[in-house]
Amino acid sequence: MEMVQVKEKYFNNESPQEAGLLQSDVIIARGMEKIMIAKKLVSSRIILEEGARLTYVFVGSEGWAENAKVTFEFTGRESELFFFGFIIGKGDHKFPFETVSDHLVPGTKARFFVNACLRERSVVDYKGTIIIRKPAQFTDAYLTHHTLLLSDYARTRTIPSLEISANDVKAGHAASIGKFDEEMLFYLKSRGIDDKTAEGILTGAFFGNLIAMMQNENARKNVYDVLSRSIPNLFIS
Amino acid sequence: MAVRVKNGITQKPGDYKYGFHVDSKSVFTADKGLTRDVVEEISRQKNEPKWMLDFRLKSLEIFLAKPMPNWGSDLSGLNLDDICCYIKPSDNTKRSWDEVPQEIKDTFDRLGVPEAERKFLAGSGAQFESEIIYHNLQESLRKKGVIFESTDDALRNHPDFFRDYFGTVVPPGDNKFSALNSAVWSGGSFIYIPKGVHVELPLQAYFRINSQNMGQFERSLIIADECSSVHYVEGCTAPTYSSASLHAAVVEVIVKKGARVQYTTIQNWSNNVYNLVTKRARAFADATMFWLDCNLGSRLTMKYPSVFLMEPGAKADFLSVAFAGAGQHQDAGAKAVHLAPDTSSTITSRSISKGGGRTSYRGLVRVYPGAKGVKSRVTCDALILDAHSRSDTYPVMDINEDEVAIAHEATVSKIGEEQLFYLMSRGLSEREAATMIVNGFIDPIVKNLPMEYAIEMNRLIEMEMAGAVG
Numbered sequence: 001m002e003m004v005q006v007k008e009k010y011f012n013n014e015s016p017q018e019a020g021l022l023q024s025d026v027i028i029a030r031g032m033e034k035i036m037i038a039k040k041l042v043s044s045r046i047i048l049e050e051g052a053r054l055t056y057v058f059v060g061s062e063g064w065a066e067n068a069k070v071t072f073e074f075t076g077r078e079s080e081l082f083f084f085g086f087i088i089g090k091g092d093h094k095f096p097f098e099t100v101s102d103h104l105v106p107g108t109k110a111r112f113f114v115n116a117c118l119r120e121r122s123v124v125d126y127k128g129t130i131i132i133r134k135p136a137q138f139t140d141a142y143l144t145h146h147t148l149l150l151s152d153y154a155r156t157r158t159i160p161s162l163e164i165s166a167n168d169v170k171a172g173h174a175a176s177i178g179k180f181d182e183e184m185l186f187y188l189k190s191r192g193i194d195d196k197t198a199e200g201i202l203t204g205a206f207f208g209n210l211i212a213m214m215q216n217e218n219a220r221k222n223v224y225d226v227l228s229r230s231i232p233n234l235f236i237s
Numbered sequence: 238m239a240v241r242v243k244n245g246i247t248q249k250p251g252d253y254k255y256g257f258h259v260d261s262k263s264v265f266t267a268d269k270g271l272t273r274d275v276v277e278e279i280s281r282q283k284n285e286p287k288w289m290l291d292f293r294l295k296s297l298e299i300f301l302a303k304p305m306p307n308w309g310s311d312l313s314g315l316n317l318d319d320i321c322c323y324i325k326p327s328d329n330t331k332r333s334w335d336e337v338p339q340e341i342k343d344t345f346d347r348l349g350v351p352e353a354e355r356k357f358l359a360g361s362g363a364q365f366e367s368e369i370i371y372h373n374l375q376e377s378l379r380k381k382g383v384i385f386e387s388t389d390d391a392l393r394n395h396p397d398f399f400r401d402y403f404g405t406v407v408p409p410g411d412n413k414f415s416a417l418n419s420a421v422w423s424g425g426s427f428i429y430i431p432k433g434v435h436v437e438l439p440l441q442a443y444f445r446i447n448s449q450n451m452g453q454f455e456r457s458l459i460i461a462d463e464c465s466s467v468h469y470v471e472g473c474t475a476p477t478y479s480s481a482s483l484h485a486a487v488v489e490v491i492v493k494k495g496a497r498v499q500y501t502t503i504q505n506w507s508n509n510v511y512n513l514v515t516k517r518a519r520a521f522a523d524a525t526m527f528w529l530d531c532n533l534g535s536r537l538t539m540k541y542p543s544v545f546l547m548e549p550g551a552k553a554d555f556l557s558v559a560f561a562g563a564g565q566h567q568d569a570g571a572k573a574v575h576l577a578p579d580t581s582s583t584i585t586s587r588s589i590s591k592g593g594g595r596t597s598y599r600g601l602v603r604v605y606p607g608a609k610g611v612k613s614r615v616t617c618d619a620l621i622l623d624a625h626s627r628s629d630t631y632p633v634m635d636i637n638e639d640e641v642a643i644a645h646e647a648t649v650s651k652i653g654e655e656q657l658f659y660l661m662s663r664g665l666s667e668r669e670a671a672t673m674i675v676n677g678f679i680d681p682i683v684k685n686l687p688m689e690y691a692i693e694m695n696r697l698i699e700m701e702m703a704g705a706v707g
Contacts (some may be wrong), residue, residue: 134624149639152606162630164649167621172648177636 028052030076035216039226041068041097048108050076057219059086059226063093063122071100074108074136084210085114086223088230089122089154096125101143103136112143113210117203117231118154127159128173134165143173148206150179200233208236253534256507257347258447258476259340263366267323269450273297276420279323283389283423286396296409296419303413309599310537310566315511320452320483322421324366330387331371341365344445360385362442364455367423369442378436384429385440388456391427399427402460406489406517406545415515418454418487425455425486430465430496439468439501439687444484446475446510452483459489461496461524468499470687474534475507481536482510490518492526494548499527503690505697506534508564516542520580523550529685530557532567533697541599543572546580553582558682560701561594561626570599570631579610586617587679590626591701597629602636602643609640619649620678622671672702 026046028034033053041058048054054072072081087095101110116124130141147156160173180202188198207227214220228234265282267275276297280290305312331337337345345363360374362385369387384391392399409419426442446453461467475482484506492498498518506512512535518526528542544553559567573582588596598617619628630647652674660670676683676695683691 137624147636149636149641152639154639155637157633157635159631159633160645160647161632162619162628162647162649164619164621164629165627167624167626167651169621170648170650172646173630174647175632175634175643175645177634177643178641179639 028054028079035219037219037222040064041070043069045071045073047073047075048079048081050078052076052079054080055082055084055214055216055219057084057086057214057223059223060095061088061090061226061230063089063095065094065096067096067098067125069098069100071102072110074101074103074105074110077105077107079108081110082213083110083112083114084214084223085112085116086207086210086227087114087116087118087124088227089116089118089124090120090230091122092120093122094125095123098127099129101130101141103130103132103139103141105135106137106139108136108139110141112145113213114143114145115207115210116146116156117148117150117206118156119150121151121153123155123157125157127161129161129163130171130173131163132166132169132171137166137168139166139169139171141169141171145173145175146206147175147177148179148203149177196233197235200231201235203231204234204236211236253507255474255505256476259344261326261338261340261365261447263324263326265323265325267321269321270318271297271300271322271417271421275322279421279423282323282325285392288400289392292404292409293420293422296416299410300413300416300420303416305413309539309568309597312511312537314536315481315483317483319480320450321448322452322454323423324448324451325368326365327368330369330390332373337371344447345371345443360440362387362426364424364442364444364453366445366447366451367453369424369426374440378434381434382431383434383436384427386427388425388427388458389423391458398429402458402489402491404489406491406519407487407515411515414485414513415487418456418485418515421452422454422456422487424453425457426459426469427457428459428467428469430461430467432462432465434465436465436467439470441470441472444471444473446482446484446506450480450482452485455486457486457488459498459500460491461493461498463493464495466497468501468687470501470503470690472503472505474505475510480509484510484512484514484535486514486516488514488516490516490526492518492520492524492551494522495524497525497527499529500542501529501686501690502531503694504530504532504534504538508534508536510535512538512540514538514540516540518542518544518553520544520546520548520551520553522548525552525554527554528556528571529682530555530569531682531686531694532557532559532569533701535567536564537566537568539568541570541572541601543574543601544582545574546577546582548577549579551577551580553580555582555584555586556682556685557586558679559586559588559596560698561588561590561596562701563592563594566595566597568597568599570597570601572601573603573613574601575604575608575611575613578608580608581612583613584615584617585681587619587682588617588628589620589622589675589678590628591622593625595627595629597631598647600632602632602634602645604636604638604641604643606637608638611638611641611643613641613643615645617647618678619647620675621649621651668702672699675702
């Protein structure tokens with residue numbers, strides 16, 4: 001797992017075992033701001049304390065076999081999570097993963113943006129769950145999962161779930177699956193741009209939206225490097 | 238089971254308008270629980286052909302072998318051994334309302350069924366306990382070859398035709414409750430619309446459970462032949478008892494080339510009914526299947542109307558509205574299975590939970606390889622009216638083809654403060670304003686109901702909203 005491990009603080013100074021924490025548990029301590037960049041996902045639990053801000057960036061271009069479940073627990077007020085997922089599927093790559101956004105206290109915020117571009121026989125199996133518990137009023141949580149399916153054999157399965165037990169909240173999700181917009185392709189081609197370049201531009205736009213939302217320069221560069229290595233003709237303005 | 242003989246109608250106090258029950262004398266009541274003897278007895282009572290008895294017994298085996306579903310909601314309050322699977326209220330199906338036994342007539346009179354038929358229906362049927370006790374269809378439609386009968390009558394009157402279609406859309410092995418229904422089914426509507434015939438007015442069936450610990454297992458089969466159209470409406474109510482009743486129906490719809498079927502359900506069971514229903518349609522070339530599903534009543538509803546889109550050009554529309562009050566769980570949804578190219582589906586779901594109620598949307602959009610040009614759009618919106626209620630969304634999208642356009646969107650929110658403020662600044666009370674917003678929220682669904690039902694639906698929402706705010 002190529003991610004920054006932060007273990008500044010455990011609950012009540014208990015030892016990790018007593019607190020029921022796994023080796024892969026990560027705590028974003030009170031008031032901390034962290035950026036984590038992962039190229040593969042492994043099952044883990046991440047706890048956000050009061051006022052913690054986490055940007056979790058996942059750029060996957062290789063895939064893995066076992067289902068990976070990443071749980072984010074919001075245990076402190078005003079904690080915030082931005083999860084960016086970029087998936088470039090090729091060959092027989094499989095991306096089976098699950099994210100759980102578990103809101104336990106009032107006033108927390110989560111954003112999940114997962115974009116996948118799938119070619120050849122690559123497969124994404126994504127379950128994105130948002131759980132808002134009864135005390136967690138004023139939660140603001142949203143999840144999107146967009147997929148570009150670019151081959152007859154690529155497959156995607158997506159289950160964006162909501163379990164909401166508080167009433168004064170904002171929660172939602174959106175998902176879409178499709179090919180390139182024919183009209184956009186046509187527009188570019190009518191301007192003399194060949195197929196390959198046009199696809200590079202549209203793929204760039206598909207991922208570019210998410211990249212633009214990331215505030216950290218370093219994270220942006222990291223993502224851009226992986227994307228441009230995996231996608232020929234990628235053009236991000 | 239002993240039948241209490243006492244005249245008149247008993248109504249328990251409370252909000253639920255249809256909570257009354259009548260004391261009726263049944264002609265035959267099966268033993269409680271589900272055994273081979275019970276199934277054989279039902280078949281004997283109905284004088285069925287051998288193949289149907291075999292079908293029932295095979296289904297019973299499947300039912301006993303299958304475990305209870307462990308997903309969805311809590312089914313532990315449901316004791317199947319305590320449920321009576323078959324109560325025959327009268328000897329046979331009546332064509333004329335006057336021949337219906339008095340106490341049953343009183344029930345349906347109170348529910349407004351015969352009145353509705355005179356006013357705006359092409360035909361109607363009424364099921365009391367296990368049997369359809371009344372069925373009628375406009376003479377002009379009968380002459381055109383339209384068949385609208387109870388499923389039992391259809392088995393007697395058109396045996397070969399019946400056998401060709403029965404159990405082809407929902408096989409007994411589909412799930413535990415479809416197996417249960419297949420073993421002890423009774424009543425339900427059989428509809429056949431011949432080629433090119435359009436039934437302009439809706440056909441209606443009204444389902445009523447009257448006894449305590451009763452299981453109603455109606456089985457409906459609708460066949461719309463090429464280029465025909467029909468709109469079928471079903472309504473359901475039951476008296477309020479403290480112990481559980483079960484309604485486990487199976488509905489099969491076959492929409493042939495170019496035909497259109499609208500199936501509207503206004504489910505308003507009392508809060509002790511477990512409503513576990515399997516509804517499925519097959520839509521062929523250029524056909525349209527439209528499920529309109531309103532779930533207001535029952536303790537627990539688990540119902541996911543589905544459409545298998547079999548041939549190019551087939552279309553599936555789902556509109557569903559669910560309202561869960563105290564102690565209720567509406568676990569409803571829709572399934573669109575795209576098996577052919579150029580098929581499309583739209584799913585619109587609106588749910589409201591209040592007073593500790595729970596609504597869940599559980600849906601599926603599946604596209605098989607080779608189904609190019611599929612379009613599907615799913616929107617589910619939920620309103621939570623107070624801090625004790627819960628709303629879930631579990632949509633599954635399983636896409637195995639690249640030339641598709643699939644979109645899904647869901648939101649959960651409370652009534653907007655700004656909307657409330659605006660309406661209240663115009664002089665409405667908070668309750669009126671909230672009711673208006675809720676009615677507006679479900680408007681896209683309600684406006685697809687026949688007018689009389691739309692009015693009733695708005696009234697029901699108003700009633701449910703009483704005491705919701707403030």
